[in-house]
Amino acid sequence: MKNKYKVPADTRIGHVHLKVADINRSLGFYRDLLGFEVMALYGDQAAFISAGGYHHHIGLNTWHSKGLPPAPENSVGLYHTAIVYPERKDLALIYDRLVKADYPLSGASDHGVSEAIYLNDPDGNGVELYWDRPRELWPYDSDGGMQMVTKAIDLEDLLMELGF
Structure with missing residues (x-):
């Protein structure tokens, strides 16, 4: 349709x-x-x-x-809130802050079009922190369709943005 x-x-x-x-x-x-x-x-x-x-x-x-508990994970509702950072270095800065605070992550992925870090807020609400690659770097198939992927993000390389 x-x-x-x-x-x-x-x-x-x-x-x-x-x-x-x-x-x-x-x-x-x-x-x-x-x-x-x-x-x-x-x-x-x-x-x-x-x-x-x-x-x-x-x-x-x-x-x-x-004062209520988090919503059950296996129910309808918001999956996550996505917060987009303007540059890769900004994502590196927040990742470094999370590591230093020993805040637990629920995942981290390279989606081809973006790199993302996933975590939950104190109420169990999902939060995605990410930056978009420039559109000219997004992967496309031979028919022009965007090809998002989910693969491991190189977190050490991300921190290299900070000169570590």
């Missing part, structure tokens, strides 16, 4: 709202570890965080989830 309507090419996802059990614990992850800036804080009910001063890229709230 062919789509009759196409979303405009410059359309983007504006923000994601996550239900969390504890705002301060979530801020420890998103603000203190990943480096997002708090734009607005509403006590222990909600926080709006951003990269670069935007009103918010991520909303965190406890409106229906305060």
Whole structure:
């Protein structure tokens, strides 16, 4: 079935709202570890965080989830939030920070079009941290179809971006 309507090419996802059990614990992850800036804080009910001063890229709230356990892994819901970094060096910096904090990763992959690191926030919400390769380097098949892959990422090579 062919789509009759196409979303405009410059359309983007504006923000994601996550239900969390504890705002301060979530801020420890998103603000203190990943480096997002708090734009607005509403006590222990909600926080709006951003990269670069935007009103918010991520909303965190406890409106229906305060003190509750994570959602079951084998259920419907958000698989992960993907955070794209502008350069490979930026991904290397956050990976280095995660290693130094001894924060557990759930995976790391080279997808041909991008390199990604996977982890979970304190509430079990999946988080993908990645950077996109320039489009001219993306792999395509002989018919012009994009060929995403999942192979091991060379994390030592990633850290070489930092001169280690």
